[in-house]
Amino acid sequence: MVSWWIFWSLGACGEAGSTPLAESGIEVGYARTLEPLLSERCGGCHLGGFASGGFSFDTVPDELVGVSSRASMPYVTAGAPEESYLLHKLAGTHLEVGGFGARMPIGPPLTESEISLVRSWIQAGALP
Numbered sequence: 001m002v003s004w005w006i007f008w009s010l011g012a013c014g015e016a017g018s019t020p021l022a023e024s025g026i027e028v029g030y031a032r033t034l035e036p037l038l039s040e041r042c043g044g045c046h047l048g049g050f051a052s053g054g055f056s057f058d059t060v061p062d063e064l065v066g067v068s069s070r071a072s073m074p075y076v077t078a079g080a081p082e083e084s085y086l087l088h089k090l091a092g093t094h095l096e097v098g099g100f101g102a103r104m105p106i107g108p109p110l111t112e113s114e115i116s117l118v119r120s121w122i123q124a125g126a127l128p
Contacts, residue, residue: 028124037114041105065126072098078126081119091115 038046038057045052056063064075069085071094077083088094090110092103103109110118121127 028121029127030121031128033117034121037110037117041110041114045106069099071100076122076126079123081122084122087115087118087122090118 035057042057046057048056064086065078067075069075071085071088073083073085073088075084075086081087085094085097085099088097088099089104092109094100094103
């Protein structure tokens with residue numbers, strides 16, 4: 001389970017006036033910042049032998065960065081969160097950009113702090 005202290009200690013609380021990770025000087029790599037979150041919240045459908053939606057988080061960022069989604073944009077466009085379908089799918093804005101289906105993950109949506117973490121990772125270049 002992802003502890004809230006991880007988000008707090010990395011400065012991703014999402015409070016008004018807080019500095020996004022990409023601008024804070026903290027390295028925003030997938031293994032350090034996103035893997036725990038995505039494993040916990042998305043692993044049931046996108047880890048191991050499961051590849052729902054055409055990708056598994058086991059091989060991120062290889063299966064996401066610069067890879068076309070079935071919508072109108074790549075899953076992740078490094079440095080461009082608003083041009084990244086993954087972020088839209090998590091934020092629930094996917095239908096506005098030509099996407100389809102339900103907001104992800106199935107069940108409770110990610111919090112604004114968690115979405116901010118994904119946004120920071122993409123903005124920082126979607127590093128491994």
